[in-house]
Amino acid sequence: QVQLVESGGGLVQAGGSLRLSCAVSGRTFSSYTMGWFRQAPGKEREFVAAIRWSSTSTYYADSAKGRFTISRDDAKNTVALQMNSLKPEDTAVYYCAAREGPLTSGRTRYDYWGQGTQVTVSS
Secondary structure (H helix, E strand, O other), rough: OOEEEEEEEEEEOOOEEEEEEEEEEEOOOEEEEEEEEEEOOOOEEEEEEEEOOOOOOOOOOOOOOOEEEEEEEEOOOOEEEEEOOOOOOHHHEEEEOOOOOOOOHHHHHEEEEOOOOOEEEEE
């Protein structure tokens, strides 16, 4: 089993930055892909970014390219999402997710999920 715990959400003004963190535990992760998703009220959960645990390969949604950066810290077993130039439309609950396999944006392909952390961007 894999346990995921997100932190770092909060309230920020438009144009500001936040750094989300996901603490990962439970298994060895060399074959895993870690992803970030978000869900706004009344909308489906959507892909934001993903990273392979064993390499530097990353994958971003168009909405995240150039503003968000996903990274991992092997020593701390954490995955981070640095979010810059935030917009009100980035407001959502952000979820960390994990799967054993290659990079993908497919929500249903991820097997493990955290409880989510709220990000609110004010205009």
